Amino acid sequence: MKRLLLALLLCPALPLAAAAPDDRPDPDSDGAPHARLERPDLSLEVRTSFTHEAPEGGDPFTGLRGEYLNLRLEGSIGPAVTYHFRQRLHKFDNADSDLFNATDWVYLTWRPTLRTALSAGKQPVAMGGYEVDCTPVDDYFYSVFVQHLACYQFALSASRTSASGDHTLTAQWCNSPFGRMGDGLFAYNLMWSGRMGSFTTLWSANLLEYERGRHLAILSLGTAFERGPLRLEFDLMERALPRRLLRLRDITCIGRVCCTLHERVRLLFKYGYDRNGEAPSQAPAADRCVAPGTDRFFYGGGVELFPRRGSRDLRLHALCADANGTVDGLDRPMRYVSVGLLWRVKLCTRR
Template sequence: MKGFTVLLLCFVSAKLCAQQDKQSDTSVNHPVPLITATKADLLNNVDVIVNTQVALNNYFKDGKYSSSQFAVNQFRLEIKGKIFKDKVYFRFRDRYTKDPETQSVDHISSSTDLAFVGYNLSDRTSITVGKMCAAWGGYEFDMNPIDIYEYNDIVENADNFLTGVQFTWMASPDHTLSAQILNSRTKTYTELYENVPEMEEAKFPAAYVASWNGSFLEGKFQTLWSFSVFQEANKNDKPVNMYYTAIGNQFRSKNWLLQYDFKWSSEELDRTGVVSSLIPENVLGHAAQHVDYKEHWLRIVYSANQQWKLSAIGMVSNARWKDITDQTASSKTLRTSWGVIPSVEFYPIENYNLKFFATYVGRYLKYNSYSKTTLGQTNNNPSRFMIGIISPLLIL
């Protein structure tokens, strides 16, 4: 809790100094305030937010109860704001529910989601530099992580936060375009893929991301679309790439919210890692090649009133390995993952984003004949029932 500790020490030190001045020097009739009006105005443009999700998690395996525990599922400290006449902006967010391991590529902790500074070149154009979200598109990834009870496979296993530069252009009030050049990963090639025959690490492993945010029908229909190319390595002097497309669509009415994402990731080298995780070392001792993932994600939210919301998420993900040579394999899709997440949310305070929730997260993992006979996989149903509280607590 480094950020919170520093903030606390600042307030404690300020109070102690004020007490000491009052007790030791009574000759000053008009002491200089610790925080001047100028500094106070600056603090008005800075937010300190603690994003939290705390719950009682009840776990089930293949329909049988296994265990329960209280847990802080999400705790992310965020500081963001604008300075210098709203020209310069910054954002920092650190996750305290993840091990803070310094990454070998960008030299920043894996627990740090965001650490960037930006500059508004004009009213429509800006540039951002630092560690940021890859602008992948899709509403599943766009949601605050504390509002997510379970991610689908691609987002769950992706390197979501990467270091680089972003250019953003607001073409009109309803359409925004952005382009990013980022490190393609936070770890080294060998750490992720081990030694793949005939391949060598790219000299500049980079990700190129283009995204479009659109708004139609006075905001009732919106889009979050993106296309990305990640260069990971070279083989026979040719680039080895990953191609990722995310198409997010949203429709909102008075009481209903509908969101649908389609995601497709074609990976010459298994960047997502689900396929590689299914293959034992005696079958393949390094990352798999020629894989792809296709996903559908649908979220429906019904607002009964200002306090009660009912929602349901349905999602499916296919993990496919094109290099299967067994002719008896039923298909090249090693695993199909289904998910259902019905939820009830209660907001006790009007116009305040704090909610109590109860949700069931059901996953159904089904494997093809090759996965079962050669890779030793079996169908299973991991699930959990959660009761808890969620809120982005605005401290400052």
């Protein structure tokens, strides 16, 4: 393990060719890209904080701690192939001797044309909603669904982007987030990301296998509006057996407001609601993330400060949140307070 980390950190010393991209064809044409081999981007991101967590009926936590220690690597192999890698160094002790358990993603993308992409490897599950899509170091408290979702899986994906570049449709086949490696459970995902003026979308239809031959259908609709200093995000997700969709018995709703008061000051507010109104039974529930009997509401907010003008690589935050309601039929209120620091450093850049 130490040798692996040393090799990754010594990447800046590798004699990789650094070259500017060649002229590319018009995006409206369907020609192939012609970028040369480039130096990789290697970066480290760290988030630490003073945290107070007070769950009802559980052990409280108060103290200083490290939350994230991520290593990221991106680059190209040849004219149309790129690679993407992110490792959570702080999760090695929980990796169960399998390095991939601490790997968020490691995959290759081949672009036979500027508008077509094929990807293979461990990737984010193609599921709509801005809470699911948000980078973990940029979020602080989550819905019950996202807390229990294994959102990175080995997958094959194909994407097609419109001539304007505003819309992308992605089809993905991956291991089911409800299963374990090698158990033969799969998921089938179709996601649309779009931009229409001030509005953007992350919508998906997903079919997740929870037992052999049995699937949970998910409709996830994420919509965002951004104008000037204000950004609004709203996610609505329904989970049900395929023939029971649109009954809204098992849902998650998320709202998020970001207001940039100054290039160095941003206010945040987030709320969410999880509910699974299905009747509990002795058999395992189809929804493995939000158990039957869950009815939970949370809300919170705070401020982010960016000391360096024009840079997001150094960030201070102060936030608090409350959660009330039941999870798995048990009353579980919770209070959360966090004051901390995030910093990103580039160990090797393409330029």
